[in-house]
Amino acid sequence: MKLVVVSAGLSVPSSTRLLADRLAAATAGRVPGAVDLRVVELRDLAVEIAHNFTNGFPGRGLSAAIDDVTSADGLIVVTPVFSASYSGLFKSFFDVLDKDALAGKPVLIGATGGTGRHSLVLEHAMRPLFAYLRAVVVPTGVYAASEDWGVEGLAERVERAGGELAGLMTALTGSPVPGPTGPLASAQAAPASTAVTAQPSPGAAAVPAQPSPGRADGFQVVPFAEQLAALRS
Template sequence: MKLVVVSAGLSVPSSTRLLGDRLAAAVGRQTPVDTEVVELRDLAVEIAHNFTSGFPGRKLAAALDAVTEADGLIVVTPVFSASYSGLFKSFFDVLDKDALAGKPVLIAATGGTARHSLVLEHALRPLFAYLRAVVVPTGVYAASEDWGAEGLDGRIERAAGELAGLMSGLSAKAPARAGGFEVVPFAEQLAALSAPSVRGR
């Protein structure tokens, strides 16, 4: 399965990229994935040109294809003015409107203070719901004081387990029958998602 991490971090090194890497590693511990990272910092000029020309440059086109073809996404943004960054939003504005329909997505964000933690619920979750993605229940926010804290590791593992469960359910179950698809009962899908949460309590 293909996992794509979209990181909107601006600095090098970036805490946003670090959080994305830790989430991807946690998913990889739970299910086999081939991980690709899309650094939006490197695509800023091509994203801007896409708005004025209507056509993506070579690197941007490759990034858009990677996101479209992924079996699951981890999206991570720094918080600016109590919301996602403009670069982050611009990338998803140039993505095809149907590219994320039905795709499992784990939302995450970084910021200087815990006061911005609700950005996951009031900004990121509505954005990806609008794009018709399947957003995992647990979002991960990391403030400056969270790095090295026990609670962050627990949230990372829980969210990664939810994403891995959705990715495995969608890809492994689909070709189970020749000439059609096996429908996974909703109760089974809920059980797969809730099992890691119960163990984590």
């Protein structure tokens, strides 16, 4: 599976890249089989991104980065916080993508900042951006302030987010997913020809209900992985 990391850090070394690397390691460790890991450093593409806005054509490096992002099975995006939001470079990169490029793609969002007071950037800026792009954002976003490095809590959030992204990537590639057990499994295993007779009201005749495939109670269950695959197509 292909895992792509987009880092919008500007400095070298960069805390944004450090967080991105930790998220990538946590995700790759949960994905079955080999992982093709690619890292896109937006700092190196700043000029090409600007030129793309003025002439409409991506340069060689930007074109390769766009191909990596659009063909990824999973995406990790991390930005520093500028003026209480994602950086302009971060937003500019996603502005040059086709509007349908990320539809149905699993995305893990992360951000870094100098203070914990900017942690809501994940919810008021990044999550709405990728919801607009119709990506599937994992529930856990990871924000790391300067005081978070080396203290309890950050590692646990990183591992939880990585596990969530790995789970979505695995589901979308068609790997076996444990099925339900108990009464639900029995209901789903019932033959499609089984009909359910509705309980008639007094004086009314019983009318056979039309069952849907795979369920004897008239309901159809669509696995979450199939819903995501349909969204991507």
